Amino acid sequence: MPMYAFKGVAPSGKAITGLRDAESPKVLRQILRKDGVHVMSYELSRGGKLAKEQNARKGGLSRDVDLGGLIGGVKKLEIAVFTRQMATLIKAGIPLADSLGALVEQIPNPRFKTPLSEVRAAVNEGSSFGDALARHPKLFDELFVSMVRAGEIAGNLDEVMTRLADFLESSQKLKSKVQSAMIYPAVMVVVGTAIMMVLMVKVIPNITSMFKQQGKTLPLNTRFLIASSDFFRNWWWALILGLIAAIVVFVKWTQGKEGRQVWDRFALHLPVVGELVRTVNVSRFARTLGTMLKSGVPMLRALDTAKQIVGNVLIQAAIEDAKRAVTEGESLAQTLKKSGHFPPTMIHMVMVGEKAGQLEQMLERVAETYESEVDTKLSRFTALLEPLMLVIMGGAVAFIVFSILQPIMDLGQLSGPK
Numbered sequence: 001m002p003m004y005a006f007k008g009v010a011p012s013g014k015a016i017t018g019l020r021d022a023e024s025p026k027v028l029r030q031i032l033r034k035d036g037v038h039v040m041s042y043e044l045s046r047g048g049k050l051a052k053e054q055n056a057r058k059g060g061l062s063r064d065v066d067l068g069g070l071i072g073g074v075k076k077l078e079i080a081v082f083t084r085q086m087a088t089l090i091k092a093g094i095p096l097a098d099s100l101g102a103l104v105e106q107i108p109n110p111r112f113k114t115p116l117s118e119v120r121a122a123v124n125e126g127s128s129f130g131d132a133l134a135r136h137p138k139l140f141d142e143l144f145v146s147m148v149r150a151g152e153i154a155g156n157l158d159e160v161m162t163r164l165a166d167f168l169e170s171s172q173k174l175k176s177k178v179q180s181a182m183i184y185p186a187v188m189v190v191v192g193t194a195i196m197m198v199l200m201v202k203v204i205p206n207i208t209s210m211f212k213q214q215g216k217t218l219p220l221n222t223r224f225l226i227a228s229s230d231f232f233r234n235w236w237w238a239l240i241l242g243l244i245a246a247i248v249v250f251v252k253w254t255q256g257k258e259g260r261q262v263w264d265r266f267a268l269h270l271p272v273v274g275e276l277v278r279t280v281n282v283s284r285f286a287r288t289l290g291t292m293l294k295s296g297v298p299m300l301r302a303l304d305t306a307k308q309i310v311g312n313v314l315i316q317a318a319i320e321d322a323k324r325a326v327t328e329g330e331s332l333a334q335t336l337k338k339s340g341h342f343p344p345t346m347i348h349m350v351m352v353g354e355k356a357g358q359l360e361q362m363l364e365r366v367a368e369t370y371e372s373e374v375d376t377k378l379s380r381f382t383a384l385l386e387p388l389m390l391v392i393m394g395g396a397v398a399f400i401v402f403s404i405l406q407p408i409m410d411l412g413q414l415s416g417p418k
Contacts, residue, residue, distance in 0.1 A: 004028050006042040019110060021117050074112045074139060080168035082107070082116070087161035096157075097123050115139055128152055143167075143288060143305045150296040160295045167291045171284070174371060178280065181378040185385050192393045199400060200232040207404055218407050225403040264312045268341070272384060276377045281310045282346060283370035285319065290363030299326060315341050332359075345369070 006028065007017050016037065022028035029039050082103060089099035100120035107113040115136045122132035130149035133140040144164060151160030208226050218226070232239070253259035268274045288309045292302035300323060307319040318339030325335035333351035336342045346366050353362030 004042045006032065006039055008032060008037045008039045010037055019113055019117060021121050074109060076168060076172050078107075078109065078112055079139065080165055080172065082112075083161050083168060084165035087158050087165060090161065091158035096129055112139070129157070142308065143292065146297050146301060146305060147292055147295045150292075154296045156296075163291050163295055167287060170287060170367075170371070174280070174283065174374060177374060177378060181382050184382060185389065188386075188389045188393075192389070192396075195393075196396060197232065197236070200229045201236065204229040204400065204404070205233060219403070221399070222403045222407050225400060260313050264314050268312065268314065272377075272381055276374070276381055277312065278315075278341065278343070279370050279373050279377055281312050281315050282342060283367050283374060284309050284311075285315070286346065286363045286370065287367035290360050290367060293363070294360040299332075315339075318342070 004022055004025070005017070005019050007015070010016050020028060020031060022031055025042060028042060032039050085103055086099055089102065090096065094102070097120060100116065100123060104113060104116045104120055107116065119129075119132040119136070122135070123129060128149070130145050130152055133148055134145045147160050147164055148157070151157040154160075204225065208222070208229070254263045267277050270277075285306050288306040289302050292305060293299065297305075303319060303323040303326065307316050307323070310316050310319065318336065318341045321339060322332055322335040326332055331351070331354060333347050333354055336350065337347045349362045349366050350359065353359035356362075
């Protein structure tokens with residue numbers, strides 16, 4: 001069913017804008033007239049794109065229609081909230097199409113509201129919920145769609161949507177923890193770099209200019225400091241360009257197959273950081289696989305999706321090997337153990353789950369265990385990183401101060417009484 005972006009006048013006389021699906025412009029006017037809205041203008045919207053193009057050409061609709069979509073797009077938290085609300089409505093016995101209609105009306109973000117309206121229209125036309133969601137892969141990934149399809153087949157869509165909401169919220173929580181832990185080091189690096197640049201470009205040249213006027217032989221460390229300052233002052237632009245070029249080359253290299261493997265292997269072998277990377281990826285894998293299996297998704301498809309959630313290609317390769325082994329009837333735990341990328345505790349719990357027929361429950365326990373371990377490892381990482389960065393910055397400042405004071409003290413000794 002087409003989606004229209006309209007501009008009209010409410011019964012109170014206030015100008016309003018919005019989105020509404022209707023079979024034709026005539027039906028759109030009839031629907032809005034029942035609500036007491038007098039339509040002034042309307043534009044056909046397909047995923048929000050056409051309306052924006054026409055609006056840009058004609059100055060058509062109010063900014064309110066597109067503002068939410070232009071700022072930030074659709075957040076994961078919005079999808080999680082929608083999923084939990086859908087689970088609540090379906091559990092209450094409200095039909096799927098009616099549940100979608102109720103939620104679409106209260107979503108303020110047009111970039112999310114328009115695709116959901118199209119999902120509702122597809123469901124009304126007889127499409128399954130999973131197939132309708134699959135038409136919007138940027139919002140609903142393979143994991144989301146696979147679980148919804150499994151829930152529809154098993155007749156427990158409300159339970160599946162609840163598990164999906166829990167999964168999205170826990171994934172976002174884990175991501176937020178990692179990002180929060182990286183904020184302090186990033187700020188320290190930026191501030192420290194800015195202070196050093198100011199010292200090297202502005203402060204040091206003014207102080208060391210008097211040393212050059214004396215014509216004396218300066219200590220090696222002072223000569224190095226002056227040369228470094230001159231280099232930074234004259235070639236700062238080349239340093240910035242070189243840094244940008246290095247970042248671009250590094251990103252391109254890590255996007256390639258060989259470069260990605262080398263970098264991911266290096267990350268896993270780093271002290272402290274390697275264990276943190278491994279723990280984060282193991283918790284993601286266990287949470288995804290456990291959630292999908294509990295929702296009724298077949299093992300092979302669940303392994304395929306869980307592999308895509310993991311960010312390290314070496315662990316992805318281990319999961320792919322496990323998938324092939326499971327296809328041949330082998331144990332999942334034994335195959336994961338052979339890779340050497342999964343901790344013994346997880347292997348043991350998966351093995352117990354396979355023997356007891358409770359693999360889904362064991363995987364969820366693994367996820368909970370390693371998600372809590374991520375907190376501990378992040379605390380250790382930041383506790384180690386903070387003093388290390390302070391020592392590095394303090395050492396740099398101490399070197400600068402010593403290199404400036406040493407020739408001053410030497411000059412004082414030379415001019416003193418013999």
